[in-house]
Amino acid sequence: MRRVYLENKEYQGARSEFVAQLEQLGALEPLAGKLMPIRDSLGMVTAEAVVSKSSVPHYHASAMDGIAVRAEDTYQARETNPVVLTLDEDAVEVDTGDPLPSQFNAVIMVEEVQFIDNGKVEIIAAASPWQHVRAIGEDMIKGEVIIPSNHTLTAPDLGAVIAGGIKDIEVRRQPKVAVIPTGSELVPPGETPARGEIVEFNSTMLGGLFTQWGALVTTFPIIKDKYELIRDAMAKAVSENDIVIVNAGSSAGREDFTAAALAELGNVVTHGVAIKPGKPVILGYIDKTPVIGVPGYPVSAALTAKLFVYPLVRALRGQGTAEGERVKALLSRSLHSTLGMEEFVRVRLGQVGEKLIAAPLGRGAGVITSLVKADGMLVLDRLSEGRLAGETIMVELFRDQAEIRRTLMISGSHDMTLDIIDSIMRERYLGYSVASAHVGSLGGLVGLRDVEAHCAGTHLLDPASGEYNITYVKQHLQDKALLVHLTYREQGLMVAPGNPKGIKNLRSLAQEDIVFINRQKGSGTRVLLDFRLKEEGIDPRQIQGYRREEYTHLSAAAAVANGAADAALGIRAAAKALGLDFVPVDRERYDICIPRQLMDTPLIAKMLEIIRSEEFRRRAKALGGYDASNSGSIIWLPGEEDQDA
Amino acid sequence: MRRVYLENKEYQGARSEFVAQLEQLGALEPLAGKLMPIRDSLGMVTAEAVVSKSSVPHYHASAMDGIAVRAEDTYQARETNPVVLTLDEDAVEVDTGDPLPSQFNAVIMVEEVQFIDNGKVEIIAAASPWQHVRAIGEDMIKGEVIIPSNHTLTAPDLGAVIAGGIKDIEVRRQPKVAVIPTGSELVPPGETPARGEIVEFNSTMLGGLFTQWGALVTTFPIIKDKYELIRDAMAKAVSENDIVIVNAGSSAGREDFTAAALAELGNVVTHGVAIKPGKPVILGYIDKTPVIGVPGYPVSAALTAKLFVYPLVRALRGQGTAEGERVKALLSRSLHSTLGMEEFVRVRLGQVGEKLIAAPLGRGAGVITSLVKADGMLVLDRLSEGRLAGETIMVELFRDQAEIRRTLMISGSHDMTLDIIDSIMRERYLGYSVASAHVGSLGGLVGLRDVEAHCAGTHLLDPASGEYNITYVKQHLQDKALLVHLTYREQGLMVAPGNPKGIKNLRSLAQEDIVFINRQKGSGTRVLLDFRLKEEGIDPRQIQGYRREEYTHLSAAAAVANGAADAALGIRAAAKALGLDFVPVDRERYDICIPRQLMDTPLIAKMLEIIRSEEFRRRAKALGGYDASNSGSIIWLPGEEDQDA
Structure with missing residues (x-):
């Protein structure tokens, strides 16, 4: 067994060391310029300053529609003493942009001119010399720098360059980046894909990132895990590109050849950086070409590309280092981190009143959907052991803030109809969406106290009254929130197709051959389970997997579907989605709790609509097990029952 | 003479009315989808939700390099009681991503495994069931929505879609936008261009903007100012495109046919909106196609495109309205505005200490270079008469904040060597640049008191001492700033080539046939002029144009070059740049005043270097009239002369 022991270099140090070595090699010099039509150079970077070939305007031009005059002829004009000028003698009609005839030195706007008969006009105010005239060179002067070097060209820049009489300019060649996907399983x-195989998607994701950063991307065909094949692909890529990315084979597995092949052809500067995810990254070079081995997990791949490849692409393009936009946000739940590792955590963001709330997403390096959902990213410092819920943290934004302000944050319990609300929201109100953070019914209500979401889904049974939700809302939010009904839904035991273990009811869970998987504490499903177990006198300790x-x-249904458990308590729709059988246990009410102060905000209004x-009712019904025929009705308003009483 | 009287509709109302009419026509429905390979769809917008075709992972996979085991076999393992397992019997080696053999239910990381002889391994800690296993569906579950509809696709999105087993997806067709440049002068x-002609550059600028916004742009050849030609081009464009832009012919000139042609073929909703610049914009439609007449001045064209075309492009793409990122900034000088007009002012931005300073750029609608230089834009409300220097205002950002933080803000007096500092800064320090705001020497010093720039250029003669700058810095900044020398330079009279009026010295300015053009009050050149006039006993009232x-x-030199004046006082380099003759008057010292508290900041350090x-010295000398041989030396440090005394 080949075993590679990775380094664990501190992140900033590893990055600086790599950049310094590349600079010493001259590998980070901005690329040479090439002549390109200005029309095609949007987003390109200038390789040299662009100097105007002519002044703009290049003649004295009228800045208005009106008449050109000699200012001296108008000095006596007053409302009480109009001056009459003869057209084509004392004055001449001009439109905006027309050359000012050389005998004139001012323009009077058409709105201030009275046209009278016989080609005469009357004016009632004096014109000052050069008024409403764009003098030669007002915009740019011949020989002036229009666009500096190392400047990324915008649309107005293109216009200015053409205005300056230039058609082709020197822009830096785009960096060529090769992506080599490796892995016999791809x-x-x-x-x-068969069992053990996976679809190769990292190269498309990485290629997309590099394209956005301004590189020209070449993607290699998939290379099998053979040392020679990887080495030869690397050699070929280096000969044709400015940067080479090998994905992956960078870890400590038996078939991870990237570092060894790189060491044979060139130099490995670092193998292993103290970041999470992304630790097994390889930083090196062959001749003067940087070669980066990015790890195979998609989140690791995207992050290490951002941290180590992006700066190189920018340097070769002649751009300075980039910093993403950072904003302050409140952390919605505590995060623990590993001391000694820089940890990068993806978050969803929502603007709730004055607060920007950051809800951490799944931290698994393999979970690409966490990148899809992310609005931003926070960094847990290597010297920190984590951050507490409610702490202010800095978040690097992935989306613009306007979009985030149009995101409805629903916390509390998970329900599949929340996804329907999201879909309808996106279809009806372009730019709006729903982010749901699954913290359980109780967690959601507690979070609303500090206004950490716009609303929370809840299905909490009060064992004393048999009533849903109201007791809990009163207890945790007093008169600060109200309840709106969303749906009734069936809860039951989700079991394998055909119910091979013959599970009949909750009592079956106590059987020795049955492995259960539970929901987290504070979730409505857990409260329901515990209530019913107590009612039926079943000791939780008898249940394997409780x-x-x-x-x-x-995710509970998935655990049953993939054999990790024989049963889980959940809603019929989840069982249906994964093709599981369903043993009904109860029908429960799922409501949405909304802080009163947010009731009239546009996001809540849209959700209610x-x-x-x-x-909504039709699509909820189609999920199976749902009865949303009264969705949107007010279940409880604080103060109401006092009146009833 | 054809005269069109423009409307003057309030901006928000005009925009809402236009959008409402288009919505009623069904002209703003998101465009239909078409099937596209996911690989090519970066930045496209989904026309329908993308649903996963398979779960990811689709088998239980090892999440680590290590060994797969039965958790039950390891429960007894302790440091004091190692458990020995036989490979290929009780355990099997797995790499990250390998399928978990069905007899096993946990993975132990390779780092925690001791390989001993005879195919045996030793472990010293218990494994919990399913540890380091990526269960089926951990990332996504078959049938789950991976990407919602109306979503702009990012690089990770592409990866996620491929991971979900999908190769082609339905993305919205890109809106087709036609740009028709009109004007016989183009x-x-x-x-x-001959006199009276201009180079057509607006269509390139507008096309660049529309491309960035996600449209497919067709640019028509230049159409002459003939009613029928414009009408026919418009009809053709409408038949082939989703949005049609006519530039310009939208004003009140004699050859402005756009509105009339639009009225013949379709409907003019609005002609004239109370915005500055951009008032003569035309909003209308033909059948169901929006047609916008954008004014001819480039700044007006870019602004009206942003205000009225951008929302349409976004609607057709299925995106919500966009809001640019807005930040708070301090206004560097007062701005007056026209009551009743919404005025849009472009600004340069600089971060000075804690403050973000916004320095307004030229407001002329014809000045495209103001768009090139702009870091952002502020809006003067139609109900306001302006904003005062030092007021906090909101600025919409055009560049990212990191770039703005790397901008050295030099205020005070204009000098051409400041452009050299900018060029060298951009070449040596990628991403860094210089913004100079020309407020005159005195204005610069006063602004430094409130730290409204990083430093200020100054060349102020003290008539009492004959010394430059020090007296003024002491008076305005006391011990809070120091002076660094930049250059000596020649001041003199800039006159037409060959000096046709025979100007010999300042006394010549008092001649009746000589028209002078002056510099603004508070500028060092003005102070010098007034000092020398007094010295020579010349009454300013004798000077025409004072x-x-x-x-x-x-700009003073340009006024002489284009005949608006016979002479101006200025530096030799300016005269040289515009091919003027130069009559020397004096040699002056130009220094840079730097607040002490900023002395150690990276921007100032870079400038000093x-x-x-x-x-720098070589390039300054090449300008002509410069002596920068001592540039960078400290001229004056507060407290120094107290020690001397």
Whole structure:
């Protein structure tokens, strides 16, 4: 067994060391310029300053529609003493941009001219010399620098360059970046992978990033995990490109050849950086070409590309280092981190009142959907052991703030109809969307106290009254929130197709051959389970797997579908989605709790409109096990029962 | 003479009315989808939700390099009680991503495994069931929505879609936008315009903007100012495009046919909006195609495109309205505005200490270079008469904040060597640049008191002592700033080539046939002039044009070059740049005043390094009239002369 022991270099140091070595090699000099038509150079970077070939305007031009005059002829004009000028003698009609005839030195706007008969005009105010005239060179003077070097060209820049009489300019060649996907387990996009195979998608993601950064990307075909094949592909890529990315084979597995091949052809500067995710990154070069081995997990791949490849692309383009836009946000739940590792955590963001709330997404390096959902990223310092819920943290933004302000943050319990609200929201109100953070029913209500979401889904049974939700809202939010009904739904045991273990009811869970998987504490499903177990006198300790927790209905269902458990309590729709059988246990009410102070905000208004629509009810019903026929009705308003009483 | 009287509709109302009419026509429905390979769809917008075709992972996979085991076999393992497992019986080696053999249910990381002889391994800690296993569906579950509809695709999105087993997706067709440049005065880019002609560059600028916004742009050849030609081009464009832009012919000139042609073919909703610049914009439609007549001045064209076309492009793409990122900034000088008009002012921005300073750029609608230089834009409300220097205002950003933080803000007096500092800064320190705001020497010193720039250029003669700058710095900044020398330079009278009026010295300015143009009050050149006039006993009232003011050496020189004046006082380099003759008057010292608290900041350090370089001195000398041989030396440190005394 080949075993590679990775380094664990501190991140900033590793990055600086790599950049310094490349600079010493001259590998980070901005690329040479090439002549390109200005029309095609949007987003390109100038390789030299662009100097105007002519002044703009290049003649004295009228700045208005009106008449050109000699200012001296108008000095006596007053409302009480109009001056009459003869057209084509004392004055001449001009439009904006027309040359000022040389005998004139001012323009009077057409609105201030009275046209009278016989080609005469009357004016009632004096014109000052050069008024409404664009003098030669007002915009730019021949020989002046229009655009400096190392400047990324915008649309107005293109216009200015053409105005300056220039058609072609020197822009830096775009960096050529090669992406080499490696791995015997990979199959090309569109093919159906067998067990043990996965579809190769990292190269498309990485290629997309590099393209956005201004590089020209070449993607190699998938290379099998053979030392010679990887080495030869690397050699070929280096000969044709400015930067080479090998993905992956960078870890400590038995078939990770990237570092060894790089060491044979060139130099490995670093193998292993104290970042999470992304630790097994390889930083090196062959001759003067940087070669980076990015890890195979998609989140690691995207992050290490951003941290180590982006600065190189920018340097070769002649651009300075980039810093993403950073904003302050409140952390929605505590995050622990590993001392000694720089950890990068993706978050969803929502603007709730004055607060920007950051809800951490799944931290698994393999979970590409966490990149898809992310609005931003925070960094847990290597000297920190984590950050607490409610702490102010800095978040680097991935989306613009306007979009974030149009995101409805629903916390609390997970329900599949929340995804329907999201879909309808996006279809009806362009730019708006729903972000749901699954913290359980109780967690959601507690979070609303500090206004950490716009609303929270809840299905909490009060064992004393048999009533749902109201007791809990009163207890945690007093008169500060109200309850709107969303849907009734069936809860039951999700079991394998055909119910091979013959599970009949909750009592079956106590059987020795049955492995259960539970939901997290504070979730409505957990409260329901505990209530019913107590009612039926079943001791939780008899249930195998009672302490294993999942956070959503779908993930609990997935655990059953993939054999990690024989049963889980969840909603019928989750069972249906994964093709599981369903043993009904109860029908429960799922409501949405909304802080009173947010009731009249546009986001809540949009949500209410959606959940009261026929479309919502129809789509909820189609999920199976849902009864949303009263969705949107007010369940409880604080103060109401006092009146009833 | 055809005269069109423009409307003057309030901006928000005009925009809402236009959008409402288009919505009623169904002209703003998101465009239909078409099937496209996911690989090519970066930046496209989804026309429908993308649903996963398979779960990811689609088998239980090892999440680590290590060994797969049965958790039950390891429960007894302790440091004091190692458990020995036989490979290929009780355990099997796995790499990250390998399928978990069905008899196993946990993975132990390779780092925690001791390989001993005879195919045996030793472990010293218990594994919990399913540890380091990526269970089926951990990332996404078959049938789950991966990407919602109306979503702009990012690089990670592409990866996620491929991971979900999908190769082609439905993305919205890109809006087709036609740009029709009109005007008999226009010549194509690259041609040399005769007097009265201008190079057509707006279509390139507008096309660049529309491309950035995600449209497919077709640019028509230049159409002459003939009613039928414009009408026919418009009809053709409408039949082939989703949005049609006519530039310009939208004003009240004699050859402005756009509105009339639009009225014949379709409907004019609005002609004239109370915005500055951009008032003569035309909003209308033909059948269901929006047609916008954008004014001819480039700044007006860019602004009206942003205000009225951008929302349409976004709607057709299925994106919500966009808001640019807005930040708070301090206004560097007062701005007056026209009551009843919404005025859009471009600004340069600089971060000075904690403050973001916004320095307004030229407001002329014809000045495209103001768009090139702009870092952002502020809006003067139609109900406001302006904003005062030092007021906090909101600025919409055009560049990212990191770039703005790397901008050295030099205020005070204009000097051409400041452009050299900028060039060297951009070449040596990628991403760094210089912004100079020309407020005159005195204005610069006063502004430093409130730290409204990083430093200020000054050449103020003290008539009492004959000394430059020190007296003024002491008076305005006491011990809070120091002076660094930049250059000596020749001041003199800039006159037409060959000096046709025989100007010999300042006394010549009092001649009746000589028209002078002055610099603004508070500028060092003005102070010098007034000092020398007094010295020579010349009454300013004798000088024609004494009250006409220009703000920079180059603009004063341009006034002489284009015949608006016979003479101006300025530096030799400005005269040389415009091919003028030069009559020397004096040699003056130009220094840079730097607040002490900023002395150790990276921006000032970079500037000092540059002005002390041989390259700077050489390039300054090449301008003509400069002596920068001591550039960078400290002229005055507060407290120093107290010690001398």
